[in-house]
Amino acid sequence: xxxxxxxxxxxxxxxxxxxxxxxxxxxxxxxxxxxxxxxxxxxxxxxxxxxxxxxxxxxxxxxxxxxxxxxxxxxxxxxxx
Numbered sequence: 878x879x880x881x882x883x884x885x886x887x888x889x890x891x892x893x894x895x896x897x898x899x900x901x902x903x904x905x906x907x908x909x910x911x912x913x914x915x916x917x918x919x920x921x922x923x924x925x926x927x928x929x930x931x932x933x934x935x936x937x938x939x940x941x942x943x944x945x946x947x948x949x950x951x952x953x954x955x956x957x958x
Contacts, residue, residue: 923950 881889888898895917900908911919930947 923948926950 883889883899885899885901888896890896895911895913898910898912900910902908913919927947
């Protein structure tokens with residue numbers, strides 16, 4: 878894993894086709910712009926986790942609330958009951 882520090886307006890190149898630019902850093906949040914070929918899938922990690930959990934649920938019986946927890950983990954884990 879490569880760890881870099883960048884400021885707003887700076888970017889990182891990945892290979893020849895992918896550029897990740899830092900748009901802003903405010904209140905502990907970073908806004909990124911990703912320029913890549915349409916053939917390159919770009920997913921937030923929590924969506925990949927949710928898709929994997931969904932596939933597992935299709936293969937076996939999983940309680941619906943445990944699937945909901947996957948989505949809420951990225952929201953601080955707050956579930957309304």
